[in-house]
Each structure stands twice: as C-alpha cells, then as structure tokens.
Amino acid sequence: MRVWWVFVVVALAGCMSGGGPEASRLILAPATTGPQANGLAYGTSGQALQAAEGITISALAAGFSDQSAPVINTQPITFDAGFFDTAPAAQGARVRLFGQDVVIENGQGRLANGQIVRIFYDPTRAGTYAGVVQLASYAALTNPAPSDPINGEVHSVIGFMTDPQVMDARISGNVTYQGDFTATGIAMRDGVAVGDPTGTELDGSATFTVEFGQDYIAGTITGTYQADDQAVDVGLEMVPTAFLDNNFGGALTCGATPACTGEGRVDGAFYGPQGQEIGAVVAVDVEQDVADRTYEFSGVGSFVIGPKGP
Secondary structure, eight states, X not given: OOOXXXXXXXXXXXXXSSSOXXXXXXXXXXXXXSSOOOSSOOOOTTOOGGGGTTXXXXXXXXXEXXXXXXXXXXXXXXXXXXXXXXXXXXXXXXXXXXXXXXXXXXXXXXXXXXXXXXXXXXXXXXXXXXXXXXXXXXXXXXXXXXXXOEEEEEEEEEEOBOOHHHHHHOOSOEEXXXXXXXXXXXXXXXXXXXXXXXOEEEEEEEEEEEETTTTEEEEEEEEEEEETTEEEEEEEEEEEEEOBTTEEEEEEEEOSSSOOEEEEEEEEEEESTTOOEEEEEEEEEEEEEETTEEEEEEEEEEEEEEEOOO
16 A cells, blocks of 8 residues: 655646656645635625636646546636536636646647547536536547546536635534545556546545534545446545635545545535535545455545535
C-alpha cells in the first residue's frame, strides 16, 4: 500500500511527466482555509447553473493520471455561453488539465502532446446550485472512441457557494445529506491492472451529517467497482471534522465493513442560499483481499448531495 501525504496545493502533475504509476501518492488540500469564494455569486434563490457561463471559476478539482498520483486542488474553468443547454458534442469551455490550459471546442480539445481531451457534464448528477464536470484525456492521439483507454481524468465541482455569513448564522440544527457518488480510477488485482480501460468506475452513495450548532461534519462513502469478473465493495468514512464557514476537508479512512487498508481525502463546500447542497471531490487509494486475491482501486470522484428525505 502506498503512503499518502497532505500538502498545500501545487499544480497538478503533468500527465506525461514520467515517474510511472508507482510515484509517491499525494493528496493536496485547497490552499485557503476559512471563508471561500469561487468567482461566482453566493447562492440566492432562483439561480441556475447557466448563470455561471462566461465567468472564470476556481473549482474544487480531483485528478489522476497513469503517470501521477491522485490529487485534490483548485483549477480554473470557464464555460462558453450556452454550455449547459448545448449538446455534449457542441460544448465549449476553457479548462486546465495536468498543468496545461486547454481550449474545448465542440466537446473536445488537445493537450500539447496531441492527446484528445473531452469534457462531460451530466445534469442528472447536478443539484439546483452545484454540478459536476469531468475531463478525460485519451491515450490515443487520433479520433479515440468512447471505449478507448483514458490515461487521466479530473472531477470538478462548480456552483453557487453559500455565503459564509449565512453559515455563521446557523447556530443549531442537525442535517443529513445523501446522494449518489461516482469515482473513476485504476483497478488492480495482485498488482496487475484489470477492469475497464476507459477508467474503472466506483459507483455508490455518499452520506454526510452536519451539526451546525457545533460546526462539524462527518460522513461515509460506499461503492462497488468491477475488476474483471469480481465485484469489489469499498467503504470509507470521515470522522467528525470541524468545518470552516462554507467549506470543509478531511481524511477518509477504511470503515470496518468491508475491511480494507488505505486512505483518501474529501474536500467540499456548501452550496445554495441556505447550504441546501454539499458538493465535494474525493481522492482515494484503497486495497483489500477478496477471495484470496488482493484488489486495489486508485482514483478520484465527486458528488453533489442534498438533505436526506423522510
């Protein structure tokens, strides 16, 4: 199992920078603490993500590549006018991927080495005030098909964060947020890569409870990924952790069931006029034994969740 360290944010390592997948595993925390803004207006009633178009956003981002470790930092992203109402093959944006500024036109752009980069926005994973955008780089240099292998991916959360003053005014109340979670990464069995070459998905749910009176947040992330014919369950938890105004961050550790070793990190924020949603990105590297084989998943994910229903 790799050792992870926590550092202040630096630029995401270059996709083709060398060092191989066994390079030191890092998780990088956002550079600022306390009240945060991302370039957009704070949450107010009636907002829609279309209002984020044309504005450079400092988005929470988690990225990995086959040449560098999973990391969390902040990355700039600017959506062209009409992005959220345009078909994927026609979407445009200005993004940063693996330390390079990339122009996305008609749904894709290129890195300096010629690799294709594609942008993905799934409205079913968005809330009212926050959404998730994914960027993927493909190993093929010309006309990669959706089924072709990727060699890197970034999950970003964008949206209208809750005004820190509003969060400070919430002096009581216990709220549980719950919803879907998705991560993309590399799956290994006994040290050999297996799973989907387009990026193995770890799909499941995220449940986080916030105690506003004591300013702490705690939660769990559970999911399953497929390693060839073996389904592997993963359970991670964040112990009660103090949050700062409208944002939070903390370590993820393996839960008791299913047993695993490894760790990760989650960094997120509250979105909406009254903190109606939590949006977050996740970096994870876990290992466990299933049916006398050793499985490992290393990758990044994201979620936008709202208050749990009755």
